[in-house]
Amino acid sequence: MSQVASNGSSGSPVRIAGTGSYLPEKILTNEDLEKLVETSDEWITSRTGIKQRRVAAEGELTSHMAAKAGEKALEQAGIDGADVELIIVSTITPDTLTPATACYVQQHIGALKSVAFDVSAACSGFLYALEIARHSIGSGAFNNALIIGAEKLSAFVNWTDRNTCVLFGDGAGAAVLTRSENGDGRILSSRLGTDGAQAELLNIPGGGSACPITPENADQNLASLAMQGREVFKHAVNAMKRAAEDAIESAGLTAADIKLVIPHQANIRIIDAIVDRLEVPSENVFINVDKYGNTSAAAVAIALDEAHRQGRIEKGDKVLLVAFGAGLTWASAVVEW
Ligand code: COA
Numbered sequence: 001m002s003q004v005a006s007n008g009s010s011g012s013p014v015r016i017a018g019t020g021s022y023l024p025e026k027i028l029t030n031e032d033l034e035k036l037v038e039t040s041d042e043w044i045t046s047r048t049g050i051k052q053r054r055v056a057a058e059g060e061l062t063s064h065m066a067a068k069a070g071e072k073a074l075e076q077a078g079i080d081g082a083d084v085e086l087i088i089v090s091t092i093t094p095d096t097l098t099p100a101t102a103c104y105v106q107q108h109i110g111a112l113k114s115v116a117f118d119v120s121a122a123c124s125g126f127l128y129a130l131e132i133a134r135h136s137i138g139s140g141a142f143n144n145a146l147i148i149g150a151e152k153l154s155a156f157v158n159w160t161d162r163n164t165c166v167l168f169g170d171g172a173g174a175a176v177l178t179r180s181e182n183g184d185g186r187i188l189s190s191r192l193g194t195d196g197a198q199a200e201l202l203n204i205p206g207g208g209s210a211c212p213i214t215p216e217n218a219d220q221n222l223a224s225l226a227m228q229g230r231e232v233f234k235h236a237v238n239a240m241k242r243a244a245e246d247a248i249e250s251a252g253l254t255a256a257d258i259k260l261v262i263p264h265q266a267n268i269r270i271i272d273a274i275v276d277r278l279e280v281p282s283e284n285v286f287i288n289v290d291k292y293g294n295t296s297a298a299a300v301a302i303a304l305d306e307a308h309r310q311g312r313i314e315k316g317d318k319v320l321l322v323a324f325g326a327g328l329t330w331a332s333a334v335v336e337w
Contacts, residue, residue: 012138013179013186014187015179016335017077017078018078019175021306022066024055024065025057027054028055036159036165047267048267048293049289053168053169053292054171063101064108065152065172066089066150072174079178081111087105087115089149090118092326093152100116102116102118102148103116105148121194122325123264123325123326123329124192124327125329126297129147129148130187130333143178145177146176148172149174149296149300150171151171151295153294154168156224158225160221167266169292169293171302172298173298174305185336186336188252189251189333190333191250191333192331193243193330194328195327198231201232202225202227203326204223204225206222233269235324236264236324239328240323240324241277243324247332247333248334260284264294266324268290271285271287271289274322319335
């Protein structure tokens with residue numbers, strides 16, 4: 001198990017200058033799922049807090065959703081697509097295995113001078129991208145970065161497996177990072193962690209070079225999410241609590257200083273357990289898992305954008321972002337707005 005700490009050693013301070021998100025129009029409710037698998041609205045709601053999720057339209061790709069979220073973040077930051085220098089897309093559902101989804105996004109938004117690549121850290125990926133971008137700007141190598149979490153999980157869900165198909169949704173969220181000047185807000189601290197020994201708990205076993213999809217195995221749904229739910233649940237609570245506490249401490253703060261907690265939106269029971277342990281008032285926690293389900297790398301990014309646009313984050317507020325996902329991976333950051 002490894003844990004990488006980082007707090008302010010990235011050179012110049014870096015801030016979030018804009019956020020954006022995009023959700024596909026199509027809504028799939030728990031009642032819709034009752035028609036697909038043996039499940040019920042009552043089971044899904046009580047075990048997960050999810051009431052509905054979004055599903056991308058036919059032909060709507062991860063890169064399309066990513067670009068739409070990115071354009072909104074750029075508009076809010078007042079930066080033209082052509083002036084973007086770095087694009088990092090975090091996704092486990094790329095348009096293609098290669099090239100990176102970020103390359104397609106570069107074309108969609110006309111960021112033709114940018115460097116663009118993907119990060120694969122599952123649900124923690126947006127915060128991994130945040131940390132990479134922070135150091136890239138803080139070191140002086142880039143002046144700005146567009147970071148995006150985007151997923152089309154509907155393409156990697158086994159729609160006959162009730163253990164997983166009720167949990168996930170599609171969508172994208174984005175943020176623009178720039179150098180912090182004149183007393184603007186800044187990213188105060190960040191923590192990343194990985195435990196590859198637990199890789200089997202949550203994965204997509206097929207479709208990679210370890211297990212290509214062949215005519216012989218094509219009927220086994222190997223290119224779909226597979227999960228040991230209870231084990232993942234336990235690890236998620238412990239890792240997110242630790243990551244949150246570490247980021248708060250690295251920022252020189254206590255939980256009482258945090259105006260808003262934006263946790264990964266996987267399951268309301270995981271969120272409740274963390275909030276309980278951190279002793280944060282529940283009104284200071286942002287929740288939208290009921291509307292979108294688990295959108296993996298997009299979840300924290302979408303929640304951050306919604307919280308920001310709803311006026312729940314004001315200048316000077318300290319916001320805690322914390323996530324957990326396949327890998328296993330976990331990540332946290334404290335941002336002063
Ligand atoms: N509808 C109805 N019943 C379902 C069901 C569904 N959609 N999915 C599973 N069940 C059944 C199981 O088959 C099992 O039945 P059995 O006892 O007859 O075998 C029963 O419900 C209990 O299953 P269990 O897995 O013990 O339930 P749980 O309380 O652990 O809840 C999860 C399941 C997946 C909701 C929960 O483990 C969880 O949230 N884990 C974390 C998942 C996650 O967030 N992953 C992403 C992390 S980034």
